[in-house]
Amino acid sequence: MTVAKKIFQLLPHENVIYFGDTGRYPYGPRSRQVVRRFSFQNVNFLLSHRVKFIVVACNTASAFALEQLNKRYDIPIVGVIEPGAMAAVKATRNGKIGVIGTVGTIESEAYQKAIHGKAPELEVYSVSCPLFVSLAEEGYINRKATYLVASEYLDSLIKKRVDTLILGCTHYPLLKRVISKIMGKKVKLIDSAEQTAKEVQHLLKMEGLLKGSGKKSFRKFYVSDAPDRFVEVGERFLKDKIEEVKRIDIEKY
């Protein structure tokens, strides 16, 4: 949803089909095989709506499945890791980049590989923060408990004196304030949601796929569990109405 929000802001004329796998989230603690199988089903569902472009708006799915998705399908599919890694490489001054993410994303070393593919001399330090997703989901945004948990997670990155920190999970921008307070103002936080939206805009332009502003655009939301809670949380977060939302059976795809 953090990625979708940025895309809606940057590309208001595009028609968007959103799928949220609310019946099987979170992906963070799951294995490579399971995340891949889920990701294939998700893409199959989106293709059934004849989309022109797909964003895998989840770091764990990007880390574990993006390469396989791009091998199997012809349509352009982008993830959230490459844009965040690019932005971090540009942002760092002292050559030390921190990465935080789910257990899956960190174990995959996807950010490390992406950063070293561009700048092998940079130092990359990473830490998984498994409690952040639940804390963000439960609205523990600016709370003492979150502060305590975050201080422990981030301690080793402070000691390594990273000057740039990638928020390598689409939930983490919700905890930006706490993370920034702990890391200090001088550390640049890279929000992969923001970077990904810019990348989507760039690629749509490059491939001549941008939609004109003439026709009215639509947004359709699909989820794999009951829509109620999704609508409640989603509207509060988007600060906008979620009009059209349906539950689908993702295991059929």
Added chain:
Amino acid sequence: MTVAKKIFQLLPHENVIYFGDTGRYPYGPRSRQVVRRFSFQNVNFLLSHRVKFIVVACNTASAFALEQLNKRYDIPIVGVIEPGAMAAVKATRNGKIGVIGTVGTIESEAYQKAIHGKAPELEVYSVSCPLFVSLAEEGYINRKATYLVASEYLDSLIKKRVDTLILGCTHYPLLKRVISKIMGKKVKLIDSAEQTAKEVQHLLKMEGLLKGSGKKSFRKFYVSDAPDRFVEVGERFLKDKIEEVKRIDIEKY
């Protein structure tokens, strides 16, 4: 696993087929429909092993699916709610019982109904504690952050002066120490895992299904995601080897 551990202790001669839905957990935040569909698949899988008796060792699944499971299948299927409710009714002195559980369990009011079915005069107060599952899973057992989160969750129950508190989620026994510290020593904590194991023993006896101690017994573990992390966490928790564990595709059942 907290339920399985108690069953292994109390019924060491029984053969046990354990299924952990590690590819789709946690059930706590999911809707009634999804939890029911998952539960039917889980029972179908266990039946494919020709078990004689099934324990739904999850409060959310018991709350949302037990009745439907018992309607559809002939084999005895028990949940964790009835045994916990019974024990609380027996334990309370001042007639005020607290219940903590996942969002699903609390919204279902399953404990309230079970308690009032036996003793309509008792007062039941319940609170959902959605962060407890992640905290327990991540080993935040005796930590300051957990203490802060728990203090907030339990505050209203302390004010209501409950003298008995049902730990209405199979993860919560892991946080017993923190919960007890906050509630005070005089509040009796009801561990539904323990109560359920006793109930299983009782019912097996009643139905003449108890296995003799003659033949060697086995334990087989199945999970819906990669077994590694399950084995690691499971062995630490059971303080015993998990020899035979296989990944299955639960969506086929």
